[in-house]
Amino acid sequence: MEIFNIDHNSVLPLHHQVEDMLRRLIQDPEYKDGKLLPNEVDIAKKLGISRNTVRQATNKLVYERLLVRKKGVGTKVANNNITTKLDKWASFTHEMDEKGVKFKNYSLKISWDTADDALSKVFKITKKTKILKLERVRGLSSEPIVYFISYFHPRIGLTGDEDFTKPLYEMLENEHHTTAKVSREGISAILADEELSAALKIAVGDPILFRKRVVFDPGERPIEYNLGYYRADRFTYTIDIEK
Amino acid sequence: MEIFNIDHNSVLPLHHQVEDMLRRLIQDPEYKDGKLLPNEVDIAKKLGISRNTVRQATNKLVYERLLVRKKGVGTKVANNNITTKLDKWASFTHEMDEKGVKFKNYSLKISWDTADDALSKVFKITKKTKILKLERVRGLSSEPIVYFISYFHPRIGLTGDEDFTKPLYEMLENEHHTTAKVSREGISAILADEELSAALKIAVGDPILFRKRVVFDPGERPIEYNLGYYRADRFTYTIDIEK
């Protein structure tokens, strides 16, 4: 615990110094491995500062999900993941319409559906709840590329009269106090059936890049359940993963 | 300020109640428009609780970037620009063998290839340079799932005698001073041809999740060029994208 040392005369606030200290401390393989951090009272005593000040620092790391606290037990590093490195890499997604490629809506249909098994599970609501469903086909001026189906959690309070041609999450944030925070996605490949071949103007049996996405707000509450069917010959899903 | 009202007998912690209250409060167009929230001392007095408890609540919203505080001035709703946010989402990838699912090598073939157009472009080397090529089929005990082709940049200095059954990037880091930093990936869907159907024991024309990956070191120098062909009926590529 020798790196535990603070400077009462520093220009930096104490909690900021403690925060830095903790960030360094949790680099230690011991702690990454799951060892409990020294408890708050001890840290405070050791540093000669108040427990509240220590908490102020740990709070920040807890919010960043670097630390997890457990009442009655202690505090430890959050990611108890295994040694493999690839899963810690942060990344950025880019979709074509964010790269300056002009996308247009081919069709846009709004309807009310009732929650089935999948939706009730994803949204944690009872079956048969009314759910706003948004379907659209989008693509380049020359051809359709993707067929989307979106379901929005009833909590958001969408009526179906909203303008869905505007950027979706701008609208949700400005008009429905809903902020997206996490998107969990699963990507797979399927073959086009009749419905998809009609929507995307391709042949039955053509390869389709299929993506499920659930978007969550900062409180881990689901906002949107989104199914995307991309023409695989015209679309590649690109990801940059950075360590 | 009539929505300001808390219940000292509630099971919910006070700061949690205050947090909920603030979330409701800041939906008010006045506040979204930039009006300063009531100051902390007033809120605390009004609610009959400590200023610290109020701060505990506002802290959370500040961490979430819903509120911004300014010393000497006050606290107001943050004006977020959603458009720039979507492409800044950090993410994490998880592959099956990192989730405790036991993967095994079905076949592993090492050979030397000469750089073609694609490779010379990716690796920025002249064509016909000798390149180490690694092919393998991996999967569950019951069935093969993925067919990989990896090319390693000559700079790394691999001889082909390395043990490729060990974790790859651990080996590169420990024995070849090569650290992975960025991975650029492109995901698409294709149909299985004869070669893939033979390798993965599926039918020709079955859907395949196809992934290209280039891994770079901290100096943006390419390390590995990797092509992955996944049985789409047995594999989903999952991503967590976090703001």
Place this chain on the structure above:
DNA sequence: CAACTTTATATGTCTGAACATATGAACATT
């Protein structure tokens, strides 16, 4: 031995206070 009870421990919640510091407006000086 299994089921219950106690207990030490760590975080969770909350208080009320004090002083520091950045801000902007009001006021005074050049």
Place this chain on the structure above:
DNA sequence: AATGTTCATATGTTCAGACATATAAAGTTG
């Protein structure tokens, strides 16, 4: 009019405690 100063105000920081509560281990009982 431009500049400098004072001052009220709001957040920023920090303190030292108090009591609540979840947890796991140790101890006790049937």
